[in-house]
Amino acid sequence: MNDKTPFETLISVAELQALLECGTSVLLLDCEFDLASPEKGRTVYAQGHLPGARYAHLDNDLASVPDGSNGRHPLPDRDTFAAWLRSLGLRKGQQVVAYDSNGGAWAARAWWLLRWMGHRAVAVLDGGKPAWVVAGHRLTSEVPGAGVEGDFTPGQPLVGGIVSAQDVLAGIDGGAAQVLDARDPSRFRGNPNPLDPVAGHIPGARNRFFRDNLDGDGRFRSAEELAATFSALLEGKPAVLSCGSGVTACHNALALEIAGLPGARLYPGSWSEWISHPSRPVETGEA
Structure with missing residues (x-):
């Protein structure tokens, strides 16, 4: 087991199991989700999850309600999100481990949000639920009870901050920062996709498909x-x-943090916010 705790980026199945076996209190967040079927993740969770894990719904828990101009998954209100974390029993300094079955696509959102809230001890389970199962560990359909409310309070963000559409627009000509787009290459190029009413990408952006972070x-x-x-x-x-x-x-x-390149800023609204205003420029083709 890695002696460097708390875990702040990734945790392996073996490291998580060792924590649990030695009685360390860990808040497990099951972040299973499907963009095409928003309630599917909850169904999959009910069918089998890591023992003690609580479900984190992308739309309901890890985002606020969109208004048509701020993207599909606006950041949650900090006070509301903190209250939800306390309702799960989160205590100050407690280790949190987020996971899913999609290479960390949804778990990384939970990781970023907790870091944004100033919580240092949060990591993504490397390999997710599939790695847990391959290692021979059991799943359960038992849902944890309410438990005791935690004492978590928000602190200063431990991530690089956020930028607005206006910030991105202002930076296009100056080139002071590099926009990295995590969508798959076909969406980035501008191929038709039901998720993108307007196809393409932010001018000057480069494509870094998130799955390329994985082996x-x-x-x-x-x-x-x-x-x-x-x-x-x-x-x-x-x-x-x-x-x-x-x-x-x-x-x-998360990949940049692992790489030792911290400080990246998030554009929360991303493409779904960008295209909500027809005056914003759109580019197609390869970066």
Whole structure:
């Protein structure tokens, strides 16, 4: 087991199991989700999840209600999110581990939000639920009871901050930062997709598909490999992270932290907010 605790980026199945076996209190967040079927994740959770895990719904818990101009998954209100975390029993300094079955696509959003709230001890389970099952550990359909309310209070963000559409627009010509788009290459190029009423990407953006952060086993690539890839994309510029709605962009934020390149800023509204205003420029084709 890694002696460096709390875990702040990734935690392996073996490390998580060791924490649980030694009686360490861990808040497990099951972040299963399906954009095409928003309640499917809750169904999958009910069918089988890590023992003691609580469900975190992307739309209801990890985002606020969209208004048509702020993207599909606006950031939650900090006070509301803090109250939800306390309702799950989160205590100050308690280790949180988020996971899903999609390479961390949704779990990374939970990771970023907790860091944004100033909670240092949060990590994504490397390999997610599939890695837990492959290692021979059991799942359960038992849902934990309400328990005792936690004492978590928000602190200063431990992530690089956020930018608005206006910030991104102002930076396009100056090139002071590099926008990295986490969507798959076909959506980035501008191929038709039901998720994107307007196809394309932010002018000047480069494509870093979030799944490219993973190896063939669905685990994150090494810090050295990630650092080399992101450094080549950024060319010394600070990163602004975007995707469809500010969710898988958090996967790139996590990968940058693993790579030792912290400080990336998130554009929460991302493409779904960008295209809500017809005056904002759109680019198609390869970066």
